[in-house]
Amino acid sequence: MKDIIIIGAGVVGSLLARKLSSYNLDVLVLDKENDVGNVTSMANSAIVHSGYDPIPGSLKAKLNVEGNRLFPNLCKELDVSFSQIGSLTVAIFDEQLPMLEELANRSKENGVEVKLLSKEEVLKMEPNLTSEVKGALLAPSAGIVNPFTLVVHAMENAVDNGVKLCLGEEVTSIKDNGDFFSVITKKNTYEAKVVIDAAGVYSDKIHSMIEKIDYEVKPRKGEYYVLDHYGKMLVNHTIFPLPSEKGKGILVSPTTSGNFIVGPSSEWVDDKEDLSTDKPTLVNVKAQAQMMVPNIPFNEVIRTFSGLRPTPSTHDFILGTAKSNNRFILASGIESPGLASSPAIANYLVDNFVSKVIKLTPKKDFNPYVRKRFVPSKMTSKERNELIKAHPEYGKIICNCEKVSLGEILDEFSRSVPPHTIKAVKKRTRAGFGKCQGGFCQPLVLALIASNYKMKKTDVLLDKDGSYIAHYLTKEAK
Amino acid sequence: MINRDLVIVGGGSAGMSAALEAYSLGVKDILILEKNDYLGGILNQCIHNGFGLQEFKEELTGPEFMTRFSKAVNEKGIEYRLNTNVINISKDKVVSYSNSEEGFVEIKAKAIILTTGCYERNSGAIQIPGDRPSGVYTAGQAQLYLNIYGQLVGKRVFILGSGDIGLIMARRMTLEGAKVLGVAELNSYSAGLNRNIVQCLQDFDIPLYLSHTVKEIVGPKGHIEKIVLAKVDDHFNFIPGSEIEFEVDALLLSVGLVPNVDLISRLGIPFSKTRGAVVTEHMETEIEGLFTSGNVLHVHDLVDYVVSEAREAAKGAYLYLNNKLSHKGHMYKVSPKDGVNYVVPQKIYIDDAEDKLIFKFRVAHPFKDINLVISEGDRVIKKIYKPAIIPSEMEIVKLDKSLFNKENENIFVYVEERK
Numbered sequence: 071m072k073d074i075i076i077i078g079a080g081v082v083g084s085l086l087a088r089k090l091s092s093y094n095l096d097v098l099v100l101d102k103e104n105d106v107g108n109v110t111s112m113a114n115s116a117i118v119h120s121g122y123d124p125i126p127g128s129l130k131a132k133l134n135v136e137g138n139r140l141f142p143n144l145c146k147e148l149d150v151s152f153s154q155i156g157s158l159t160v161a162i163f164d165e166q167l168p169m170l171e172e173l174a175n176r177s178k179e180n181g182v183e184v185k186l187l188s189k190e191e192v193l194k195m196e197p198n199l200t201s202e203v204k205g206a207l208l209a210p211s212a213g214i215v216n217p218f219t220l221v222v223h224a225m226e227n228a229v230d231n232g233v234k235l236c237l238g239e240e241v242t243s244i245k246d247n248g249d250f251f252s253v254i255t256k257k258n259t260y261e262a263k264v265v266i267d268a269a270g271v272y273s274d275k276i277h278s279m280i281e282k283i284d285y286e287v288k289p290r291k292g293e294y295y296v297l298d299h300y301g302k303m304l305v306n307h308t309i310f311p312l313p314s315e316k317g318k319g320i321l322v323s324p325t326t327s328g329n330f331i332v333g334p335s336s337e338w339v340d341d342k343e344d345l346s347t348d349k350p351t352l353v354n355v356k357a358q359a360q361m362m363v364p365n366i367p368f369n370e371v372i373r374t375f376s377g378l379r380p381t382p383s384t385h386d387f388i389l390g391t392a393k394s395n396n397r398f399i400l401a402s403g404i405e406s407p408g409l410a411s412s413p414a415i416a417n418y419l420v421d422n423f424v425s426k427v428i429k430l431t432p433k434k435d436f437n438p439y440v441r442k443r444f445v446p447s448k449m450t451s452k453e454r455n456e457l458i459k460a461h462p463e464y465g466k467i468i469c470n471c472e473k474v475s476l477g478e479i480l481d482e483f484s485r486s487v488p489p490h491t492i493k494a495v496k497k498r499t500r501a502g503f504g505k506c507q508g509g510f511c512q513p514l515v516l517a518l519i520a521s522n523y524k525m526k527k528t529d530v531l532l533d534k535d536g537s538y539i540a541h542y543l544t545k546e547a548k
Numbered sequence: 549m550i551n552r553d554l555v556i557v558g559g560g561s562a563g564m565s566a567a568l569e570a571y572s573l574g575v576k577d578i579l580i581l582e583k584n585d586y587l588g589g590i591l592n593q594c595i596h597n598g599f600g601l602q603e604f605k606e607e608l609t610g611p612e613f614m615t616r617f618s619k620a621v622n623e624k625g626i627e628y629r630l631n632t633n634v635i636n637i638s639k640d641k642v643v644s645y646s647n648s649e650e651g652f653v654e655i656k657a658k659a660i661i662l663t664t665g666c667y668e669r670n671s672g673a674i675q676i677p678g679d680r681p682s683g684v685y686t687a688g689q690a691q692l693y694l695n696i697y698g699q700l701v702g703k704r705v706f707i708l709g710s711g712d713i714g715l716i717m718a719r720r721m722t723l724e725g726a727k728v729l730g731v732a733e734l735n736s737y738s739a740g741l742n743r744n745i746v747q748c749l750q751d752f753d754i755p756l757y758l759s760h761t762v763k764e765i766v767g768p769k770g771h772i773e774k775i776v777l778a779k780v781d782d783h784f785n786f787i788p789g790s791e792i793e794f795e796v797d798a799l800l801l802s803v804g805l806v807p808n809v810d811l812i813s814r815l816g817i818p819f820s821k822t823r824g825a826v827v828t829e830h831m832e833t834e835i836e837g838l839f840t841s842g843n844v845l846h847v848h849d850l851v852d853y854v855v856s857e858a859r860e861a862a863k864g865a866y867l868y869l870n871n872k873l874s875h876k877g878h879m880y881k882v883s884p885k886d887g888v889n890y891v892v893p894q895k896i897y898i899d900d901a902e903d904k905l906i907f908k909f910r911v912a913h914p915f916k917d918i919n920l921v922i923s924e925g926d927r928v929i930k931k932i933y934k935p936a937i938i939p940s941e942m943e944i945v946k947l948d949k950s951l952f953n954k955e956n957e958n959i960f961v962y963v964e965e966r967k
Binding site: 344538 | 696703
C-alpha cells in the first residue's frame, strides 16, 4: 500500500512528486508513456509566462505569478536552463494601443511588473520587429526554460529522494475502496491511500474513473516551427501579439538552446493522441508570425511539431478534490500557463489538499539538488580539458550538430530516470536535436541504448511501444 | 598554443585529397582532423560502384576509392587525428577540437581547409504534414544503418525524392530483400544522374512518380503505416483526386544535400546560393587563409569532382603559405544569369589565378538545344552548345586565363536560347 499515487509524470506530476519527496511518504508515479514529460510538457512554447494575461482572481493568475517567482531557484536546484529574457506584447495597429493599456492594468491587478514602451523604445530593443509596430508591453519577469530537462530533473530529484516511478503503465480503471484506492493499469494493480490525477489531456478521463464529472478536458492542438541556431539573433525577447481578429497568440521566441520557436496554432481536436501537423495551419502560423517579425528565416526551419493543450471546459485550472472522496486530488486541465504555474500548483495542492488527508512530516535528509551534470559545450577550455583528463568520454563528440559528448549520454544512463528511447536521450542531452535531426548520430545513440540495456539493436525504440528503428538485420548480419 | 601550417577539417575524400596535394606541393606540416574513427567519410557507406571513372579511369566502390587516398595519406606520413571533433574555428584561424586522448586542444593554423561535407535535408526541413512516427529516414541514414551497422530499416519502402542516394538505396534495399514500392519526385524531372535512374530503378522495375510528393505521413501509433502520395501541378499545389496510398514500414527521403558550414557560419563571411561560402578562384573564403572545398562548398555529383576541387584549394593554401596570393589587382565578380542557378567561384583575382580558370555551375531547370555562354561584361568569351542539360549534372568549364582582358569587372554565366 502506497501513501500516494500520482497519475501522470508531466511537469505537474513530476514537480508534485518532488515536493512530496520532501516528506516522509511512500509515493508512486505512474505514466503510460516510455518517458517522463512526454506529451504536453514536451511540446509547448517553453515559456515561463509573467502572469500579466490571466483573468485576475483566477487560479491561473494566482499560480502563474507565484510559479514565475519560484522558477529561478527551482532551476538552480534542478540544474535546468532558464533565462529571464522578458516578454514583449506588441501592438501592430493603432486600435491595439488601448488594449495594451488594458493589459498593463490587468498586469498590475495580477501583481506583475510591466512597462509600456513606445515604438522607438521597442524597435531599439528588437530591431527585427516590423516597423509597423506601434508600441509594446514589456514584462521583464517572463522567462524561457528547457521544458525537457525540467521534467526529467524534477523526477530524477524525486526518485533520488525516494519516490518510485513506473513508466509504460497506462491506468485503465480506479476502484474507490473507501479508505484506499486500487489503481489498475494494463500490467498491474497498485494500491494507495491518496491518488493525484495529473494526467494532462487524460485528466478528465482519469477523474471519471471514480465519479461522474461535469467538465471536460479537450485537447487543443498547437503547431510550431523550430529554427536552427543560425548564428544571428532574431529576437531577444519572447514576442507576443495582442489578441485580435487577425491573430491569436502566435509567438516568436528564442529558446534556452539558442534556437527560435514560432507558434502555436490553436485547433480543437477530438483525438487525445493526435499530434499531426498540417500544411494550411503551419502556413497560417508563418503568416501570423511574419506580421510581427517579417524576416524570420524560414529556410532555417529544422523541425515542425505539434503539442496538445489540456483545455478544461471550466476555463481555469481544476485544482481540488473529487466530490465523492477528498483523497482523490485533482490537477486537471492544466493548459497554458501550466508550465509557468507548475511549481506553484505543486505547492498549492500539497498545502491545501494533500495536507488535509495525510500527515506530512518533513524528511530530514531531503536533498533539493540533482547530481551535477557536466556539459563540455558550456565550459571554458580549461574546465573542459580537466573534465576530459578525468573522464575521457567527455572528449568524444556523438552529436555533431549540438556538440553532445559521449560522456553526457552515458551519464544519463547512470541516473535515476534514465533514458530508454532515442527520444528520451534527445530530450536529456540534445543529441539529434540539430539541423541533421539525428541523420549521423542516431545509429550511435541507438547502439549506446542497446548496449546499456543489453538489448538487441533492432529492438530499440524511437519513443512509443512499436516505434522501432532499423528493425531488421541484413542478410549477412543474421 | 600549438602552431600548424595547414589544418584540414574533415578527413573525407576532399580532406585527404587536399592534404595529398598540399603535401606534394611542399607543405609538410599538415594535420587532418576527422570526427569518425576512420578516414574516408561518407564513402565508407557507399559500397556501390561508379566511383573513380574520372580520377582513376576505373570503376571503383566508395571504400575502394577512398582507400587509395587513405593509403597514400598513411604512406606519406601525413598526420591525422580520428574521433576528433572540431568545436570551433575563429576568425584568426584558431581551430579548437576535442577528443578523448588529448582533451580540448586549440591550434593556431596559418591556413585552414574546411572539408566537412554536407548533410541531408530531412523531414524536419521539408515539413511533410501528418504524424511524426519512427520509420522515416533520410536515404543516407538508411544507408548508414544498412552498410555500416548491418540493420535494415524496413521491408516495404517508399522513397521521396530522386536524389542519387535515394536511387542507390532503392536498388540496395531491393537487393537486401525489401520491396521498394516507388520513388516520387516533386519536379517533373529527376534530381539524380540518368545512369542511376536506369541502373537503380528501371533495371528493377521500380516506378518513378514525377511531379508527385508525399502529402501525408500516417503513423498515429508510433511507427509509420502509410503514406499518401499526390500529384502536383506546375506550382507544386496538390491536384485533388490524385492521391495514391501506399502501406509502408519505411519512408526514405532523398530531398537534397546541404553544405555543412556550421563551423564557419558565425564568422560573418558571405555565403552564396549554394549555402556554401563565397570563394575565390583558389576556393578561399573572405578570411584570407581559410579555404573550403568539396560538398561543404557546393554539392557535387561525383566524388571525382570533389577530389579535383580539393586540389584547387590545396594549391591556394600552398600559395597562401608561401605569400604568393596577392588578393590584389583586377578582381572579377562571377555571377549566374538567365537559366543558371549558381557558379563557383564567385570571385576571381585574375593575377593570382592559375592558367586555366575553372567554372562550375548548374542550370536552374532542364534545357534542350541551348548555348551555355560565359561572358566578360557583354563580351562573349565562350559559347558551348548543349543538346540537353539538366540541373542534376554539374557543368565544368575550363577557360584559358588569357581570354580575359580585365576590361570589365563582371563575368557572367548564362543559358542562351538558340535562334
